[in-house]
Amino acid sequence: MSRARPALLLLSASLIPVIILAAAMGWFFISEQQKAIDDDLRSRAVTMAATLQRELKTQIQLLSLVADSPRLDPPISRPGFAETARRLRERVPAWEQIRVSDEQGEVVLSLPPLQDDDGRRVVDVESHATVIRSGAPIIGNIAIGPNGQAAFAIRVPIQRKDRLRAVLSAVIRPAIVTNLLYAGGLPSTWSVWVVDGQDRLVASTGTPGLAGKPAGEFASFSGNGFGEAALKAGGDLRATEVALEETPWRVRVGLPIAEYDRPARNATILLVAASCFTLLLSGSAAFLFQRELHSRNRERESMANWQRMDALGKLTGQAAHDFNNLLMVFQSGVEGIKRRRNDEQRVTQLLSHMGDGVARGKTITQRLLSFSRRSNQGAAHIELDVRLNELEPLLRQAVNDTIVMETSLPDDLWPVHVDPASLEIALINLLTNSREAMENGGRVTISARNVPEAAIEDPGLHGAFVALTVTDTGTGIQPGDIVRIFEPFFSIRKDGRPGLGLTQVHSFAHGSGGAVKVTSLIGHGSAFTLLLPKSNVPRMPRQEIKPAIDLPRTMLIVDDTPSSLESLRLSLEGLVSTILTAASGEEALVVLDRNPQIEAVVSDIMMPGMSGIELAEEIARRNPRLPIVLMTGYSDKQEAGVEITRPVVAKPFDNQELARAFNTARARSSDNVVQLGLPTRS
The missing domain is CATH 3.40.50.2300 (Response regulator)
Structure with a gap:
């Protein structure tokens, strides 16, 4: 099995790009299918518009011939008009009425004749005024007549000697348009409707009785050319719109959105299947790679774990030794007080030793906790110049007499917001590290500077910081070791003893919301820089009056x-x-x-x-x-x-x-x- 893993890993890795390419090609193919559906939809709409345009143009031509007839020469004879109109209605049954109106829109002649309660003015005033103004034939908008029936008018001018005398109109029911829509040969699931210049419905398929009403009563349409439509009766359409020439009418054709999206759904299914298979192969490849890596590193990991456990045992033993020493102080103090209760001087001395033991035990506990602490829960406002001045005697104990320690802090240094005890331990660990790098003596410098937010180069850090740097003149760190010096139990000591000092420094810096940087030059020394977040609390006045302290009663x-x-x-x-x-x-x-x-x-x-x-x-x-x-x-x-x-x-x-x-x-x-x-x- 161990020999087969590399072959299976190679096979899985080679199939992944093939599957991705196949899925991309399938998606492109189905996208082309969707484009073909759009092209077919547009083509059918253009054909339907052309058919309707041709029919309306034929009606206009026929009515224009009548307008040029001598029977309509002014003054128009009522019997002559009636005879001509009667014959026209027999030849063109779709013409419900034939009328002659004057320039003011008053109907002067009509067949069938107007009833007494019918209005004498034309209903579609807009189209009538357009003919008077332009002297050209026109297809009017759909309108509701006095009898409540929808119709539209074809109007042509009656001109004699280059002067418009009257307007001849043929009033047509929208059924002629509806019949053309059904004869267009569209699939039964498709919808087609015609609207006029005022976006009112002229004719439609599937829902009779809506002529003359707003087009939204049949279907809402949004888009330019192609768009989405929603049928009033229910259902969404992929629709397109084509305008008729020389008229404000438009033809809209739509197919169910489910039919249009079917290729996309197929593409989605294909893509999901390919993605799942790709993920399966990727997971298999990752699993095989992990197994291979684990197999090769198992022996090395076992050795590293043994070393860690050995170092942890030594660390635990040291902590136990320190606590046992402290317990011995208390044990001795208790025994001494029992034997010499009346010796006030002796009791005072023992109590003093026990108090010192409490302080040392508290310090050991805080240092142990600082190694595992991951949060900045103990952060406080700290002024580094004041704090370092207080810690200077303790920090000098971390270096020996052959090392010169200097502190260089600017007067305008910002305060920081960190854990005071962890800061103290981090400085001691850095100074101890410097001492071990300078066996023959040298110089260590603690310096600090303000770093505004604009000067931060680390993308993971936000806000202003104070850079606290510990620089030594020691032997330096090998380039290959710099990336590992913060690892737990990693050591570059000559005796090989592991330590957790720099690990605590790293944990403290990142737990405080900052970072630690290290630079080193072999033979010239190292510099460790702690980026500590700036405190938002202003600096405290130097002569602070301490508030009175009392306990409750x-x-x-x-x-x-x-x-x-x-x-x-x-x-x-x-x-x-x-x-x-x-x-x-x-x-x-x-x-x-x-x-x-x-x-x-x-x-x-x-x-x-x-x-x-x-x-x-x-x-x-x-x-x-x-x-x-x-x-x-x-x-x-x-x-x-x-x-x-x-x-x-x-x-x-x-x-x-x-x-x-x-x-x-x-x-x-x-x-x-x-x-x-x-x-x-x-």
């Missing part, structure tokens, strides 16, 4: 862990007058209902049933003015980037941090999130 503590709940209660005794507790969100709501004097609530986030976030929302709905602070050791929602609109303190925290959180909660706005202890969000 009556507080409710909510935590599902009894030891954590009791520890916080004990730490606040003496600072808060009345402390109430609850082990769940549901219990907390009951306590709040029974004790309206409660001034503030502090709740754990992760609790079974109702979470701290849900509890805060319910409390805010009941009492929007009640300050609420959330606390957490770890929150999956928070790590996923869910915005929490309450102050959050990270366990472990001290009373000062909690007091600052309550101070923030009192003045918070609904669209800001502030985290204390953990990286803050603003």
